[in-house]
Amino acid sequence: xxxxxxxxxxxxxxxxxxxxxxxxxxxxxxxxxxxxxxxxxxxxxxxxxxxxxxxxxxxxxxxxxxxxxxxxxxxxxxxxxxxxxxxxxxxxxxxxxxxxxxxxxxxxxxxxxxxxxxxxxxxxxxxxxxxxxxxxxxxxxxxxxxxxxxxxxxxxxxxxxxxxxxxxxxxxxxxxxxxxxxxxxxxxxxxxxxxxxxxxxxxxxxxxxxxxxxxxxxxxxxxxxxxxxxxxxxxxxxxxxxxxxxxxxxxxxxxxxxxxxxxxxxxxxxxxxxxxxxxxxxxxxxxxxxxxxxxxxxxxxxxxxxxxxxxxxxxxxxxxxxxxxxxxxxxxxxxxxxxxxxxxxxxxxxxxxxxxxxxxxxxxxxxxxxxxxxxxxxxxxxxxxxxxxxxxxxxxxxxxxxxxxxxxxxxxxxxxxxxxxxxxxxxxxxxxxxxxxxxxxxxxxxxxxxxxxxxxxxxxxxxxxxxxxxxxxxxxxxxxxxxxxxxxxxxxxx
Amino acid sequence: xxxxxxxxxxxxxxxxxxxxxxxxxxxxxxxxxxxxxxxxxxxxxxxxxxxxxxxxxxxxxxxxxxxxxxxxxxxxxxxxxxxxxxxxxxxxxxxxxxxxxxxxxxxxxxxxxxxxxxxxxxxxxxxxxxxxxxxxxxxxxxxxxxxxxxxxxxxxxxxxxxxxxxxxxxxxxxxxxxxxxxxxxxxxxxxxxxxxxxxxxxxxxxxxxxxxxxxxxxxxxxxxxxxxxxxxxxxxxxxxxxxxxxxxxxxxxxxxxxxxxxxxxxxxxxxxxxxxxxxxxxxxxxxxxxxxxxxxxxxxxxxxxx
Numbered sequence: 001x002x003x004x005x006x007x008x009x010x011x012x013x014x015x016x017x018x019x020x021x022x023x024x025x026x027x028x029x030x031x032x033x034x035x036x037x038x039x040x041x042x043x044x045x046x047x048x049x050x051x052x053x054x055x056x057x058x059x060x061x062x063x064x065x066x067x068x069x070x071x072x073x074x075x076x077x078x079x080x081x082x083x084x085x086x087x088x089x090x091x092x093x094x095x096x097x098x099x100x101x102x103x104x105x106x107x108x109x110x111x112x113x114x115x116x117x118x119x120x121x122x123x124x125x126x127x128x129x130x131x132x133x134x135x136x137x138x139x140x141x142x143x144x145x146x147x148x149x150x151x152x153x154x155x156x157x158x159x160x161x162x163x164x165x166x167x168x169x170x171x172x173x174x175x176x177x178x179x180x181x182x183x184x185x186x187x188x189x190x191x192x193x194x195x196x197x198x199x200x201x202x203x204x205x206x207x208x209x210x211x212x213x214x215x216x217x218x219x220x221x222x223x224x225x226x227x228x229x230x231x232x233x234x235x236x237x238x239x240x241x242x243x244x245x246x247x248x249x250x251x252x253x254x255x256x257x258x259x260x261x262x263x264x265x266x267x268x269x270x271x272x273x274x275x276x277x278x279x280x281x282x283x284x285x286x287x288x289x290x291x292x293x294x295x296x297x298x299x300x301x302x303x304x305x306x307x308x309x310x311x312x313x314x315x316x317x318x319x320x321x322x323x324x325x326x327x328x329x330x331x332x333x334x335x336x337x338x339x340x341x342x343x344x345x346x347x348x349x350x351x352x353x354x355x356x357x358x359x360x361x362x363x364x365x366x367x368x369x370x371x372x373x374x375x376x377x378x379x380x381x382x383x384x385x386x387x388x389x390x391x392x393x394x395x396x397x398x399x400x401x402x403x404x405x406x407x408x409x410x411x412x413x414x415x416x417x418x419x420x421x422x423x424x425x426x427x428x429x430x431x432x433x434x435x436x437x438x439x440x441x442x443x444x445x446x447x448x449x450x451x452x453x454x455x456x457x458x459x460x461x462x463x464x465x466x467x468x469x470x471x472x473x474x475x476x477x478x479x480x481x482x483x484x485x486x487x488x489x490x491x492x493x494x
Numbered sequence: 495x496x497x498x499x500x501x502x503x504x505x506x507x508x509x510x511x512x513x514x515x516x517x518x519x520x521x522x523x524x525x526x527x528x529x530x531x532x533x534x535x536x537x538x539x540x541x542x543x544x545x546x547x548x549x550x551x552x553x554x555x556x557x558x559x560x561x562x563x564x565x566x567x568x569x570x571x572x573x574x575x576x577x578x579x580x581x582x583x584x585x586x587x588x589x590x591x592x593x594x595x596x597x598x599x600x601x602x603x604x605x606x607x608x609x610x611x612x613x614x615x616x617x618x619x620x621x622x623x624x625x626x627x628x629x630x631x632x633x634x635x636x637x638x639x640x641x642x643x644x645x646x647x648x649x650x651x652x653x654x655x656x657x658x659x660x661x662x663x664x665x666x667x668x669x670x671x672x673x674x675x676x677x678x679x680x681x682x683x684x685x686x687x688x689x690x691x692x693x694x695x696x697x698x699x700x701x702x703x704x705x706x707x708x709x710x711x712x713x714x715x716x717x718x719x720x721x722x723x724x725x726x727x728x729x730x731x732x733x734x735x736x737x738x739x740x741x742x743x744x745x746x747x748x749x750x751x752x753x754x755x756x757x758x759x760x761x762x763x764x765x766x767x768x769x770x771x772x773x774x775x776x777x778x779x780x781x782x783x784x785x786x787x788x789x790x791x792x793x794x795x796x797x798x799x800x
Contacts, residue, residue: 303687322687322692323690335685340685341684341688344681345681345682346677347681355678366669367670367671
């Protein structure tokens with residue numbers, strides 16, 4: 001890259017508490033360049049994009065746009081400077097028309113009065129769509145459009161403001177191949193007109209197809225920046241996973257009888273899955289965000305309706321119509337986001353722990369508080385839960401201990417199958433190891449444990465067997481002994 | 495963890511009583527105290543049901559109109575000659591049915607509680623005038639008036655009803671599975687569902703509870719007036735909400751206490767009563783009651799921690 005970079009990030013640092021999401025990242029974007037940004041989940045891509053579009057201010061580092069230092073305090077600053085982002089989850093106002101959405105935030109008015117100018121609005125919208133070579137019904141509500149069209153509206157919105165830098169976060173996640181091809185043509189046209197494009201994707205085939213250069217992020221640092229032509233997919237994967245990791249098969253627990261069986265199961269976000277979980281086994285479920293791992297857990301747990309397939313637990317057919325029925329059948333689900341989906345923030349530790357299994361301590365409708373407290377105490381000790389008291393609000397606990405409260409909930413319901421979705425996100429290192437040990441211990445007592453994680457080290461160290469999902473299907477299975485980060489990532493991204 | 499708020503309210507109530515006891519000679523007499531609790535009882539009973547509804551993050555604006563309709567149902571049944579117990583039962587059944595319909599619309603169709611109960615508020619108020627032609631139902635059999643006007647061991651029946659309902663409500667909220675589930679549904683409905691709680695049932699049930707208690711209030715009020723009045727209970731829903739909010743119940747759901755609501759209702763009732771004794775005009779009273787509501791919310795110790 002000989003020309004002066006359009007956009008340059010230098011030594012960008014962003015911390016969340018003690019964790020550095022970005023640890024001194026530098027990145028150049030040349031005019032007319034399509035630059036792919038790849039990395040594992042949690043490598044820092046989203047954080048970088050947030051900083052770039054002004055949604056977040058970095059703790060340290062500089063951003064230079066066309067040679068001048070800039071500071072974005074809000075997305076409006078970034079937009080004014082010509083930096084637009086198309087987020088993964090589109091941000092249209094569904095009830096507003098296509099034209100209204102395109103000019104949103106920069107609505108043309110009839111000066112000197114502050115009245116909206118509909119004709120100027122439609123002209124601006126048409127012009128922006130024309131740059132994409134598209135025509136849409138300007139009056140149609142944006143929410144009624146198919147997803148790919150909605151994305152066009154987002155891109156048109158960016159273009160209506162004379163975009164210099166366009167960042168796209170996983171733009172093809174919900175597009176068909178044809179729509180993807182169309183998007184790529186649009187991006188090439190934009191680049192040809194001198195815009196710089198930052199393209200974030202998990203899909204390495206796409207990256208190879210569209211990118212001029214590739215930057216790989218790993219653990220908040222740049223692992224590699226190189227012209228796409230000099231890289232093959234294996235080299236990118238190697239840079240993504242970094243250091244060789246020993247395949248540390250846990251001391252082989254003898255696999256017990258089958259406890260959970262899924263045949264041909266499908267539903268929202270899951271295409272078709274066959275899966276078997278055994279007593280005493282910790283089964284790791286790997287895959288990229290959106291591959292259908294959480295969706296599968298929700299189907300098993302009855303939180304979502306299955307559209308096909310059959311399931312069995314301990315030999316009996318399992319067809320839960322609600323979480324309630326799944327819990328009764330012996331399933332516990334440690335949800336991905338314990339604060340949003342797991343805990344009742346106004347309740348204390350004891351109340352949160354017994355939320356699902358309260359019946360066991362009741363005489364008719366009345367809770368026998370002493371029994372309840374005793375049972376919670378037993379499990380709290382067993383899980384080494386650290387709390388000021390069992391009557392303390394859960395908000396006072398650390399992430400790892402909040403996780404243990406939810407875990408206690410499922411032990412109190414005597415769950416035989418535990419679904420643990422990202423059990424150590426936001427948990428400090430010590431508690432993380434404890435939770436891993438607990439997962440193994442709970443399996444050792446005859447339960448079946450399914451661990452969903454985006455952290456490959458976690459899966460490699462805790463699982464007996466790793467199943468990789470991709471686009472709603474099982475992409476492959478690896479015994480822990482033979483699994484490596486590379487093999488998992490290859491299955492997940494192929 | 496909700497103790498500080500309740501103690502604060504209790505202190506405020508004691509201070510308020512002390513001020514009035516000094517300022518108004520008639521305040522601290524057995525007659526007047528009986529009177530205060532009697533005056534408080536009707537809307538306090540409403541506020542007990544309202545607390546459960548608000549705990550789930552909802553609101554029930556229909557209670558004032560249910561008070562009127564329930565009074566009319568009870569008095570009309572009496573005039574038909576089906577006897578007092580059945581008449582009361584009919585009124586309570588009406589309240590439960592009204593709450594059940596509202597609850598079903600809220601829980602099943604996910605309609606906004608504000609809108610659904612606003613509709614029922616208007617419907618029942620209109621119906622009350624419609625079925626009575628705008629005239630009170632009166633000339634009732636003797637004995638009906640004893641319900642609202644009678645005493646047991648020197649305590650007015652409505653006051654006893656209020657105390658009984660708050661005692662039961664407190665136990666239900668703090669010591670039963672149902673109470674736990676109500677709080678969970680208000681605190682984090684999706685987490686509650688994923689914990690196996692039948693959130694739809696719980697949600698619908700609080701409206702049934704609120705409607706039934708509103709009907710009971712309606713019967714007591716009709717008995718005190720010895721007639722069924724179509725304009726009875728006008729704006730009572732706002733008094734009930736005020737009592738719950740002053741008592742520390744959060745309008746976003748998940749936090750609140752029945753004891754707090756009782757204290758809130760008494761705080762407002764004592765304020766009205768004391769100001770009456772001091773001959774303060776009702777206009778000024780309104781302003782002061784509003785100020786108390788604001789002050790209670792501002793000084794709520796839980797507000798800052800969230």
